[in-house]
Amino acid sequence: MGTDLHAPLGRNRKTGSRRPGVLRLGRIAASLCLFAIGGFSLYTAFRGDGLERAKPPAAEQAAAPANSPQPPATTANQTADGMPRAEPRSGANVEQMVTGDGSVVTKYSPRPRDGSGPVLVDAMQIGQDPRMAAQPNEALLEDTPFGRLPIVGPDGRRPMDQYARPSSGARGVRIAIVVSGLGLSQTGTQRAIAELPEEITFAFAASGNSLQRWMQEARRGGHEILLQVPLEPFDYPANDPGPETLLTSKPVARNIENLHKAMGEITNYTGIMNYLGGRFLSDSTAMEPVMRDIGKRGLLFLDDGTSAQSKTADVAKGTELPYAFADLQLDGQLDINAVLKKLDELERIARKNGQAIGVASAFDESVDAIAKWSEEAAMRGIEIVGVAALSNDPKNP
Numbered sequence: 001m002g003t004d005l006h007a008p009l010g011r012n013r014k015t016g017s018r019r020p021g022v023l024r025l026g027r028i029a030a031s032l033c034l035f036a037i038g039g040f041s042l043y044t045a046f047r048g049d050g051l052e053r054a055k056p057p058a059a060e061q062a063a064a065p066a067n068s069p070q071p072p073a074t075t076a077n078q079t080a081d082g083m084p085r086a087e088p089r090s091g092a093n094v095e096q097m098v099t100g101d102g103s104v105v106t107k108y109s110p111r112p113r114d115g116s117g118p119v120l121v122d123a124m125q126i127g128q129d130p131r132m133a134a135q136p137n138e139a140l141l142e143d144t145p146f147g148r149l150p151i152v153g154p155d156g157r158r159p160m161d162q163y164a165r166p167s168s169g170a171r172g173v174r175i176a177i178v179v180s181g182l183g184l185s186q187t188g189t190q191r192a193i194a195e196l197p198e199e200i201t202f203a204f205a206a207s208g209n210s211l212q213r214w215m216q217e218a219r220r221g222g223h224e225i226l227l228q229v230p231l232e233p234f235d236y237p238a239n240d241p242g243p244e245t246l247l248t249s250k251p252v253a254r255n256i257e258n259l260h261k262a263m264g265e266i267t268n269y270t271g272i273m274n275y276l277g278g279r280f281l282s283d284s285t286a287m288e289p290v291m292r293d294i295g296k297r298g299l300l301f302l303d304d305g306t307s308a309q310s311k312t313a314d315v316a317k318g319t320e321l322p323y324a325f326a327d328l329q330l331d332g333q334l335d336i337n338a339v340l341k342k343l344d345e346l347e348r349i350a351r352k353n354g355q356a357i358g359v360a361s362a363f364d365e366s367v368d369a370i371a372k373w374s375e376e377a378a379m380r381g382i383e384i385v386g387v388a389a390l391s392n393d394p395k396n397p
Contacts, residue, residue, distance in 0.1 A: 093111055095107040095109075130222065133163075133219040133220060134217075134220050137153070137157075139153040139154060140152070140153050140158075140159050141267065144260060146257070146260040146263070147260075147263070147264020148264060149263050149264055149297065150267070150297045150298060150299060153298075158298025159298045159299055160298055160300045160388050163224065163225070163270045164224055164270050164386055165222065165223070165224040165386035167386070167389040170383065172381060172383055173350045173351055173354065173355070173382050173383065174354070174355045174383050174384075174385050174389065174390060175346060175356050175382055175383070175385070176201055176324075176356075176357045176384070176385050176386060177201065177330075177343075177346075177360070177374075177384060178200075178201045178203050178273070178302065178326070178359045179196060179201070179362050180273065180360070180362070181208075181228070182203060182208065182362050183207075183208020183210065183214055184208050184209075185362065186209065188363070188364070189208075191362075191367055193217050193218055193223075195368075196223075196374075198222030199384035199385065199386075200370065200384070201224045201226060201386050201387050202223045202224075202225045203273045204228060205230075205275060206230065206242075206265050207243060211265050211266045212266055215266040215267070215268060215269075224270055224386030224388060226270060226272065226302060227262065227263065227269045227271075227272055228273045228275040229262045229272050229273070229274065229275060230242045230243075230262075231245065231274045231275065231276060231280035231281065232245055232280040233276040233277060233279055233280075239276065241276045241277070242275075244258040244262065245258070246258055246259060246280055246290060247280070248279055248283045248285075248286040252289045255286065255290055256290065256293055259290055263297075269299070270299065270300060270387065270388045271322070272294050272299055272300075272301050272302070273304060274303060278306065278307040278309070278310075281303065281307045281312060282307060282310060284311040287315045288318070288319065291315050292319040292321070294321060295319050295320055295321035295322070300321070300322035300323060300387070300388060300391045301321055301322070302323070302324050302325075302387055303324070303325045305326035305328070305357075305359070320395075322393040322394065323391060323392055324357060324387055324390055324391040324392065325357065326357045326358065327346065327349050327356045327357050327358065328342060328345060328357075328358045329342075329358075329359055330342040330369075330370075331360045331361055331363060331365065331366040331369075334363055336368050336369045339365060339369035342358070343370070347377075347380070347382065357390055
């Protein structure tokens with residue numbers, strides 16, 4: 001029997017019906033063609049609106065008019081792929097109201113979306129990952145002739161927020177204890193870091209030794225830290241706090257220079273604490289430019305409370321500087337029982353006011369007393385916090 005060369009492709013030459021396998025193949029081929037055409041149409045419709053590279057080739061950039069809009073440059077507020085960063089409350093309006101009994105009520109309401117697309121919410125607002133606590137946030141440092149100095153980051157984050165020890169946020173009695181003078185005695189510093197609980201704040205003297213090493217050990221141990229800067233006392237120079245002391249008789253530029261020299265000794269601190277300084281703290285003219293520089297760098301200032309003539313509160317309010325005052329010097333008498341009595345007095349102040357700050361030096365008697373008292377504090381409903389948690393902060397009233 002001959003073959004009918006004129007029979008239509010895919011048909012049985014006897015019955016004229018399509019072969020089932022060829023029919024399916026034809027339908028699949030047609031579907032693939034339609035899918036390819038549709039995909040190309042969608043690409044054509046949307047190209048230039050997110051499907052192309054955000055940055056045009058150099059030749060196209062050169063041909064663009066000078067006044068044509070340019071894509072925003074990648075900054076520290078963006079991830080590597082260009083997604084903008086935002087802090088956790090960037091999508092909300094925050095209002096705080098004080099009630100009749102003194103309680104603070106915080107109201108959150110959503111802000112209108114700007115339609116710019118998704119953002120990466122950076123939830124690490126207060127505190128630092130313990131695994132990285134000994135390393136500084138590079139975005140919060142600037143290189144200067146005096147070393148690497150703290151600054152406010154491109155996203156508005158301050159060193160006092162980054163390096164603060166997070167608190168529970170619970171309402172209750174809160175106490176901050178600062179052990180100062182670290183770095184002046186190697187054995188005293190080592191003992192304080194080894195024996196004091198992580199809730200205790202450490203203050204390092206700018207004139208101390210091996211400060212970078214001790215800072216890193218303290219941070220790995222969970223401690224919030226401050227930097228002590230020498231300020232002029234009333235009986236200067238008979239009582240000399242050390243080299244590069246800030247003096248009321250020095251020009252502003254010289255005092256700022258000495259401040260920056262001290263600041264460059266270490267990193268990862270939440271603020272500055274005075275070392276002596278009765279005369280300097282009583283002179284608002286000398287204080288103002290120094291405190292303004294501290295505040296603009298995102299740091300707090302802790303006044304140790306030893307000068308009755310201190311102008312810290314007045315100057316701080318005028319410069320929007322976060323500040324705090326120590327309520328009690330704990331080791332005026334170097335005896336473990338005397339220090340324990342002072343700690344009990346600090347607790348009474350805290351129960352009356354809701355919070356209190358105590359300051360001590362890194363003497364053996366002080367370290368022993370604070371370690372012993374701290375073990376029992378939690379059982380009495382006391383939370384030991386970092387100084388940053390108790391500061392008067394204009395940005396978080």
